[in-house]
Amino acid sequence: MSLGTTFLGLLEGHPQHGYDLKRAYDEHFATKRPLAYGQVYATLSRLLKNGLVEVEAIEPGAGPERKRYTVTDAGITDVEQWLTRPENPEPYLQSALYTKVILALLTGRPAEQVLDVQRAEHLRRMREFTRRKSQGDLAEQLICDHALFHLEADLRWLELTAARLNDLAGELAS
Amino acid sequence: MRTGLTDRRTDPGRLPSEPLLTASGLRRSFGRTSALVDASLSLHPGEIVAVMGPSGSGKSTLLHCLAGLVRPDEGRIDYAGTDLTQASDTELSTLRRTEFGFLFQFGQLVPELTCVENVALPLRLGGTPRRRAERTALRWLERLDVADVARKSPGTCSGGQNQRVAAARALVTSPRVVFADEPTGALDSLNGERVIRMLTDTARENGAAVVLVTHEPRVAAYADREVVVRDGRTRDLGGLG
Numbered sequence: 001m002s003l004g005t006t007f008l009g010l011l012e013g014h015p016q017h018g019y020d021l022k023r024a025y026d027e028h029f030a031t032k033r034p035l036a037y038g039q040v041y042a043t044l045s046r047l048l049k050n051g052l053v054e055v056e057a058i059e060p061g062a063g064p065e066r067k068r069y070t071v072t073d074a075g076i077t078d079v080e081q082w083l084t085r086p087e088n089p090e091p092y093l094q095s096a097l098y099t100k101v102i103l104a105l106l107t108g109r110p111a112e113q114v115l116d117v118q119r120a121e122h123l124r125r126m127r128e129f130t131r132r133k134s135q136g137d138l139a140e141q142l143i144c145d146h147a148l149f150h151l152e153a154d155l156r157w158l159e160l161t162a163a164r165l166n167d168l169a170g171e172l173a174s
Numbered sequence: 175m176r177t178g179l180t181d182r183r184t185d186p187g188r189l190p191s192e193p194l195l196t197a198s199g200l201r202r203s204f205g206r207t208s209a210l211v212d213a214s215l216s217l218h219p220g221e222i223v224a225v226m227g228p229s230g231s232g233k234s235t236l237l238h239c240l241a242g243l244v245r246p247d248e249g250r251i252d253y254a255g256t257d258l259t260q261a262s263d264t265e266l267s268t269l270r271r272t273e274f275g276f277l278f279q280f281g282q283l284v285p286e287l288t289c290v291e292n293v294a295l296p297l298r299l300g301g302t303p304r305r306r307a308e309r310t311a312l313r314w315l316e317r318l319d320v321a322d323v324a325r326k327s328p329g330t331c332s333g334g335q336n337q338r339v340a341a342a343r344a345l346v347t348s349p350r351v352v353f354a355d356e357p358t359g360a361l362d363s364l365n366g367e368r369v370i371r372m373l374t375d376t377a378r379e380n381g382a383a384v385v386l387v388t389h390e391p392r393v394a395a396y397a398d399r400e401v402v403v404r405d406g407r408t409r410d411l412g413g414l415g
């Protein structure tokens with residue numbers, strides 16, 4: 001999962017300070033521990049260097065000056081490409097997919113399409129394993145079955161998430 | 175009617191450009207319940223398409239419409255140059271008997287008949303003499319690896335064996351399209367796998383197209399491509415990857 005791309009998506013709604021971005025990220029995506037400040041500013045600095053964000057304003061505060069960041073057109077393209085590109089079907093890809101779904105909903109993009117793109121990719125891989133299995137010996141069949149059952153579990157999660165998109169959008173809006 | 179074990183093998187990666195069956199804008203309600211809102215699907219000769227979707231999404235209604243079992247309220251279904259929505263009941267009945275094969279989840283074999291008589295039944299209904307029909311039926315049972323239950327009654331066979339007998343019956347007339355609705359739904363993983371592998375292998379060897387309704391991704395992975403139905407609307411996810 002790309003922290004940078006997630007920041008770009010969060011900035012699409014409106015320009016934000018690093019602190020606000022961290023809070024938004026922690027609220028929607030941090031399942032285990034909150035994001036470290038060092039990671040937030042290192043990521044923003046990289047995005048700035050790559051022209052994906054710009055500093056919209058520098059505001060004086062009680063402590064150091066606060067920079068308000070805004071996403072550039074190149075940054076928005078980056079988000080678009082990430083959301084429409086399927087993830088490589090691997091174990092534990094849910095965190096990336098979950099982030100994509102939430103980000104799509106937050107930015108008003110069709111989250112169902114994110115799930116469909118991924119679903120097509122999973123089924124493509126399942127067809128590959130099914131073909132391999134039909135040509136292989138028993139050992140090969142067992143190896144393929146293991147992969148197939150895992151891919152199937154992912155697909156069931158995708159289907160369930162698709163069925164819950166409206167509820168999810170409602171929760172995010174509240 | 176074609177009754178032989180013809181070989182119309184089709185490479186799923188190189189499908190003929192003209193679809194055999196095309197449905198568009200299908201709408202069908204049952205009372206106040208809308209089963210199909212806007213469903214479309216195309217099927218090429220020899221192609222295996224999985225129709226997936228949650229329970230109640232409309233996938234079985236779509237299959238029933240495509241097979242001429244249910245008439246849609248709106249929309250068009252072209253099969254080999256004929257609009258099925260305008261065909262008479264007699265025409266549809268003939269089409270189902272000669273061009274289509276059917277495989278359902280369960281309850282499809284006649285319990286009073288032996289397995290070979292069940293498989294021979296579509297041929298007998300088409301006028302084939304009993305001996306010839308049963309000879310052909312036996313060859314199909316051999317092909318589906320259930321020749322050993324030919325003279326048994328379905329009631330004495332396992333679920334997996336019965337489903338393979340039903341698959342033989344679906345294929346015995348060498349149909350151009352097999353409609354399969356959750357054919358592995360009542361079977362365990364191993365038997366389900368065996369049935370779907372034999373069905374798809376045999377259909378491919380015979381050049382038959384298959385519309386395969388399933389909620390199981392591992393079953394859908396035997397198809398060339400998948401169409402998802404949600405709330406009565408189809409979404410084509412492509413395939414052939």
